[in-house]
Amino acid sequence: MIHKSEPKPLRSRRPYIIGVLSDMHFGIIHKPTLAACEEWCKDIRPDEIFLNGDSFDFSMLSAYPKSADALACAIDEVKIGVPIINRLHKYTKRIRILYGNHDKRWEKAVLGANAQALKGAKGLTLADQCFNQGLDKRVEWCKETAAAPGVWLSDSVVARHGDLQAGRFGGSPNLCVNKLNKNNGFSELVGHHHKAQLAYRTAFDRTAFVMSLPTMADYEDYAPAADWQRGWAVLSLHKSPKTEGHTIVQPSLVLVEEGLAMWGGRTYGRHCP
Numbered sequence: 001m002i003h004k005s006e007p008k009p010l011r012s013r014r015p016y017i018i019g020v021l022s023d024m025h026f027g028i029i030h031k032p033t034l035a036a037c038e039e040w041c042k043d044i045r046p047d048e049i050f051l052n053g054d055s056f057d058f059s060m061l062s063a064y065p066k067s068a069d070a071l072a073c074a075i076d077e078v079k080i081g082v083p084i085i086n087r088l089h090k091y092t093k094r095i096r097i098l099y100g101n102h103d104k105r106w107e108k109a110v111l112g113a114n115a116q117a118l119k120g121a122k123g124l125t126l127a128d129q130c131f132n133q134g135l136d137k138r139v140e141w142c143k144e145t146a147a148a149p150g151v152w153l154s155d156s157v158v159a160r161h162g163d164l165q166a167g168r169f170g171g172s173p174n175l176c177v178n179k180l181n182k183n184n185g186f187s188e189l190v191g192h193h194h195k196a197q198l199a200y201r202t203a204f205d206r207t208a209f210v211m212s213l214p215t216m217a218d219y220e221d222y223a224p225a226a227d228w229q230r231g232w233a234v235l236s237l238h239k240s241p242k243t244e245g246h247t248i249v250q251p252s253l254v255l256v257e258e259g260l261a262m263w264g265g266r267t268y269g270r271h272c273p
Contacts, residue, residue, distance in 0.1 A: 015236040015250070018153055019046040019092070022161075022191035022232070025102065025217035026081035027057035032259035033216045033230045034084070036269030040254070040261065041091040043268070046234075049092045050153060052191045052213060053100025053161030056081055056126070059220075061105040071109060075121060075129070082135045089136045096140045098151055099126070100192065101163035153189070154237055154247040156208070162192030174199075176210040187249060189213060189235075194228035196253050211251050231255040234263060 019041060024034075041049065056077055060070040089095050106126040122132035127141040142151045150158040176199035179188060187208045194215040201208055214229040236250040254261050260269045 013238070015238050016048075017044060017046040018048045018050055018235040018237070019044075020050050020052055020153075020159065020189060020213060020233040020235060021216060022052035022189075022213035023054040023100070023194055023215040023217055024051065024081075024084075025054055025057035025215070026084060027059060027077040028218045028220065029080075029084075030216055030218045030230055030256075032269060033256045033261075036256050036259065036261040037216065037232055038087065038091075039268040040232075040263060041088055043266065044091075044264075046092050048094040048096070048153075049088055050151070050159060051085075051095065051097040052159050052189060053098045053163070054102040054191065055085075055097055055100070056103050056106070057217070058102050058105040058109075061109040071121065074106060074109070075133075078126075078129055078133050082130055082133050085130075085139060086134070086136050089139065094140070095136070095138070096142055096151065097127075098142045098144070098159065098161055100161040150188075153235060154249055156247060157187040157189065157235065157249050159189040160191075162190040175212045179210040180208065187211075187251075189233065189251075191215075194226070196229035196231060196255055198251060198253060209249075209251055211253070214253065214255060229255055231261060 021037065058074050058077060060073045085095065103126055106129065107124070110121070110124055121129060123129040131137060144150055144160060144164055149164070150160040152158050175190070175193055175195060176197045179190065180199055180201045185203065185206065185208050188210045190210070191213045193212055195212045196214040197212040199210055211233060213233055214231040216230060216232065219226055231254045234252045234254060238248045252263065254263045256269060260267055262268070
């Protein structure tokens with residue numbers, strides 16, 4: 001009598017998970033969105049968290065008229081942001097922070113500040129200031145430059161804040177489709193626009209995507225009812241069994257509505273009336 005063997009179940013392998021948090025704007029962060037994101041981080045324990053620019057708001061250091069104590073207020077915002085980053089680091093092995101245009105306001109202001117205005121500051125660069133205010137020393141800081149226009153999150157996915165690329169807030173509503181026409185087959189994440197979008201293109205059996213990232217901030221004074229989305233993104237990475245060295249990447253957007261977010265069949269956050 002021949003007994004047919006039962007097929008072996010496929011082994012479930014956890015992918016390498018990256019949580020991508022963009023445009024947090026600590027000074028005006030949307031607390032329900034932050035709470036849902038922290039709950040997700042605690043539950044999923046992502047392998048990496050990437051802050052994709054404009055982690056700080058620094059509205060007091062903008063091009064608009066500044067008060068005499070603008071830098072002191074900026075230091076207060078650093079003291080808000082540092083504990084948030086440190087809490088997130090409890091749930092992951094690695095955090096990288098990319099400078100956005102709002103983050104760069106710190107160094108622009110410091111370079112032109114008088115000594116009295118710097119009272120309370122503990123570093124010239126924003127990274128120095130954060131570390132000296134207690135930021136976890138393992139946090140890595142990154143900048144976009146002409147030689148390195150973005151940060152590679154895998155062998156085929158680059159993250160950019162987006163302020164150095166054409167379009168900015170006045171660009172086409174189809175941000176991702178436009179960028180797919182220009183990026184020569186690699187995948188890209190971009191912040192700055194506060195818009196949640198995702199588009200794909202496949203050529204020669206290789207699929208590339210462009211994802212525009214939502215914000216984690218409350219509305220700005222200049223845009224009290226803007227068409228922005230709140231939330232974050234997740235990248236799930238697997239090494240391809242067919243193509244040695246190539247990484248398969250599954251992107252997903254996690255949007256927050258009324259304080260609630262959903263990912264992987266689970267709900268995070270709380271209902272906000």
